[in-house]
Amino acid sequence: MDVVKTPQQAAVTVEPPPGEPVPAIELVKIAKTFSSRRGIVTAVDAIDLVIGEGEFFSLLGPSGCGKTTTLRMIGGFEEPTEGQILLYGDDVVGVPPNHRDVNMVFQSYALFPHMSVFENVAFGLRRKAVSKAETKARVGDMLDLVQLDGKSDRRPRELSGGQQQRVALARALVNRPRALLLDEPLAALDLKLRQAMQLELKRIQREVGITFVFVTHDQNEALTMSDRLVVMNAGRIEQLGSPREVYEHPRTRFVAGFIGTSNLITGRVRAMDGSTALLEAAADECLVVPEAASAGAGVGRDLDVTVRPEKIVISEDRPGSGRCAIRGRVAEVVYLGTSTQYAVATAGGTELSVFVQNASDADDIAGRGADVWLSWRPDHSLALVTTQPAPAESRSDLSGGNQ
Amino acid sequence: MSRSRLGARLTPYLLVLPGWLWLVVFFVVPTFVMLSVSTQTGDIVSGFQQTFHWRTYVDGWNQYHTQFIRSIVYGLITTLLCLVIAYPVAYWIAFRGGAHKSSLLFLILLPFFVSFVIRTQSWNFILSDNGMLLSALKNWGLVSQDFHILATAPAVIGGLTYNFLPFMVLPIYVGLERLDPALLEAAADLYGSKTATFRKVVLPLSMPGVFAGVLLTFVPAAADYVNAAILGGARTTMIGNVIQTEYFTNLDYPKASALSFILMAALLLGVFAYARVLGTEDVLDVAAR
Ligand SMILES: Nc1ncnc2c1ncn2[C@@H]1O[C@H](COP(=O)(O)OP(=O)(O)O)[C@@H](O)[C@H]1O
Ligand SMILES: [Mg+2]
Numbered sequence: 001m002d003v004v005k006t007p008q009q010a011a012v013t014v015e016p017p018p019g020e021p022v023p024a025i026e027l028v029k030i031a032k033t034f035s036s037r038r039g040i041v042t043a044v045d046a047i048d049l050v051i052g053e054g055e056f057f058s059l060l061g062p063s064g065c066g067k068t069t070t071l072r073m074i075g076g077f078e079e080p081t082e083g084q085i086l087l088y089g090d091d092v093v094g095v096p097p098n099h100r101d102v103n104m105v106f107q108s109y110a111l112f113p114h115m116s117v118f119e120n121v122a123f124g125l126r127r128k129a130v131s132k133a134e135t136k137a138r139v140g141d142m143l144d145l146v147q148l149d150g151k152s153d154r155r156p157r158e159l160s161g162g163q164q165q166r167v168a169l170a171r172a173l174v175n176r177p178r179a180l181l182l183d184e185p186l187a188a189l190d191l192k193l194r195q196a197m198q199l200e201l202k203r204i205q206r207e208v209g210i211t212f213v214f215v216t217h218d219q220n221e222a223l224t225m226s227d228r229l230v231v232m233n234a235g236r237i238e239q240l241g242s243p244r245e246v247y248e249h250p251r252t253r254f255v256a257g258f259i260g261t262s263n264l265i266t267g268r269v270r271a272m273d274g275s276t277a278l279l280e281a282a283a284d285e286c287l288v289v290p291e292a293a294s295a296g297a298g299v300g301r302d303l304d305v306t307v308r309p310e311k312i313v314i315s316e317d318r319p320g321s322g323r324c325a326i327r328g329r330v331a332e333v334v335y336l337g338t339s340t341q342y343a344v345a346t347a348g349g350t351e352l353s354v355f356v357q358n359a360s361d362a363d364d365i366a367g368r369g370a371d372v373w374l375s376w377r378p379d380h381s382l383a384l385v386t387t388q389p390a391p392a393e394s395r396s397d398l399s400g401g402n403q
Numbered sequence: 404m405s406r407s408r409l410g411a412r413l414t415p416y417l418l419v420l421p422g423w424l425w426l427v428v429f430f431v432v433p434t435f436v437m438l439s440v441s442t443q444t445g446d447i448v449s450g451f452q453q454t455f456h457w458r459t460y461v462d463g464w465n466q467y468h469t470q471f472i473r474s475i476v477y478g479l480i481t482t483l484l485c486l487v488i489a490y491p492v493a494y495w496i497a498f499r500g501g502a503h504k505s506s507l508l509f510l511i512l513l514p515f516f517v518s519f520v521i522r523t524q525s526w527n528f529i530l531s532d533n534g535m536l537l538s539a540l541k542n543w544g545l546v547s548q549d550f551h552i553l554a555t556a557p558a559v560i561g562g563l564t565y566n567f568l569p570f571m572v573l574p575i576y577v578g579l580e581r582l583d584p585a586l587l588e589a590a591a592d593l594y595g596s597k598t599a600t601f602r603k604v605v606l607p608l609s610m611p612g613v614f615a616g617v618l619l620t621f622v623p624a625a626a627d628y629v630n631a632a633i634l635g636g637a638r639t640t641m642i643g644n645v646i647q648t649e650y651f652t653n654l655d656y657p658k659a660s661a662l663s664f665i666l667m668a669a670l671l672l673g674v675f676a677y678a679r680v681l682g683t684e685d686v687l688d689v690a691a692r
Binding site for chain 2: 075076077096097098099103104106108110111112113114123124127128171172175
């Protein structure tokens with residue numbers, strides 16, 4: 001796509017790589033601080049983000065990490081303290097929500113209780129003075145899309161939670177915004193409905209092709225739905241990537257801990273072989289961590305390593321060479337149906353979780369108290385960057401500023 | 404077993420019993436007594452006898468319909484003025500009050516800790532022909548020497564408006580205060596300007612508060628006699644004053660009772676009609692949220 005730029009636009013626009021379209025949303029060093037009675041709270045701390053057109057993009061992180069604030073800044077409900085927000089290349093900082101071409105699905109849905117479903121969905125089109133006939137047609141199509149045809153005369157309170165959620169979605173999408181912002185839209189639904197709505201949302205997004213920016217604190221939700229996601233912590237981005245990248249290669253301790261059940265091993269680096277680190281361990285044990293140099297590993301220094309529970313194999317005898325192997329004692333066995341979870345205490349004092357599939361030919365491998373070997377392929381040892389920022393609580397107590 | 408089941412079933416009724424007793428003792432019984440008195444004839448010296456003399460109602464209306472109509476008109480104007488003043492005040496406190504909402508509400512209520520009569524009397528002092536306001540204006544030659552405010556309709560309506568304003572502010576405030584701020588954001592998100600957001604979202608959702616405020620203001624304002632007595636004159640007499648005079652001065656209990664009944668009937672009819680016209684279902688639906 002060719003984009004013709006006026007000189008004025010170019011002044012505020014970060015040059016996209018040649019040949020690539022202008023991204024739908026671009027956040028340039030945006031920060032937001034709130035002053036409250038407890039002092040100054042940095043909700044968002046200089047975030048850079050580029051979201052492509054038509055992407056299903058998630059902001060994932062624990063409660064209070066600044067997801068909602070980021071989303072509200074894109075929607076225009078909060079103004080950033082610093083930085084730029086570019087919508088298709090235009091800086092929209094200072095533009096009020098009713099003049100921004102994005103729409104929001106609120107966590108509480110915020111449906112107008114005194115209007116019918118039809119009137120709710122038609123609200124935006126009426127404000128934009130779309131003709132009666134077109135409004136009727138577009139609202140009708142949208143209600144079909146979210147499978148609410150026949151409910152158009154109902155009041156929101158006469159609908160179930162899932163149906164209200166669809167109305168909220170239709171009400172935003174009918175305006176054909178350039179991006180749709182969703183703030184934990186499924187959080188109020190029960191598990192079954194939430195899973196159904198996850199698939200539904202994906203289908204709708206594919207059908208309309210609109211950029212979705214989706215906020216959630218549920219890692220499964222983010223992994224299931226997103227094309228790409230960022231993991232946020234204390235107002236900063238910890239990692240950006242596809243669900244697979246983030247899950248398989250968590251970059252930091254925080255991400256490893258937040259996504260999936262994480263096993264954390266901390267050890268001193270004994271030697272480096274190229275970028276591969278060798279951790280100190282007992283004589284017959286072996287802890288190899290490839291690609292550790294980029295995570296800042298150095299001889300004599302501590303290194304955090306994570307291994308996904310499903311990559312670890314439990315055995316009674318020492319596995320052959322070429323695998324990472326450490327000794328441990330089974331502390332707990334939990335039968336989970338399709339798999340069994342073992343908690344194994346290692347000599348180093350950490351506890352590792354191991355998932356073993358309950359295949360038809362598998363016997364019980366080990367009972368509680370048994371001494372076992374844990375082993376995995378070296379490339380499943382992931383070196384983690386130790387992040388410098390302190391946790392959010394202590395940061396917010398500081399008198400502000402990003403130090 | 405069955406005793407305790409019976410007890411459990413009776414509990415709700417027992418709980419509302421005090422309420423019912425209150426209503427019977429202080430409303431139903433007096434109403435019937437009044438109804439009975441209104442059709443009696445006689446006088447205070449020789450006593451009243453029940454003669455089912457309904458004619459008193461017709462006579463009462465013929466004699467005092469001017470005051471009846473005036474009361475209704477004053478009540479309506481007062482309600483309208485209260486609404487026009489109270490809505491912006493309530494809106495401002497609810498949306499701009501920030502951390503000071505309670506203090507601001509308290510300020511609105513502050514004058515009303517002083518007795519109703521004293522408060523109205525002090526307006527009499529302020530507005531009287533030689534009072535501080537008019538004597539100053541007359542000294543400066545801003546108004547003519549025979550200009551007066553007391554004993555005019557504006558004085559009475561002004562007093563009523565002043566006295567019943569909180570009855571309008573509070574329900575509207577409560578309605579606006581519990582409006583979900585996300586609804587306003589949603590309206591803005593859906594391209595609603597400030598005006599559109601107000602007209603399409605805030606105003607309709609505050610109607611239950613307005614509805615309650617109108618009732619709470621109109622009914623006591625139309626039946627009031629203190630303002631007309633203190634701030635009014637012979638040509639601003641309201642039906643409340645007539646009833647008072649008939650009862651305490653003329654000691655004509657049947658006529659006072661009949662007039663009270665006519666007033667009550669008129670107000671009840673008005674309220675029901677109002678509720679029907681404004682589509683109570685919608686209003687109460689939103690209110691019940
Ligand atoms: N209006 C506000 N005033 C003061 N602090 C706020 C405000 N909004 C958010 N915060 C603070 O900013 C931080 C991030 O909040 P939020 O963006 O809502 O997080 P999340 O959506 O990830 O749970 C929190 O510490 C929160 O307390
Ligand atoms: Mg949030």
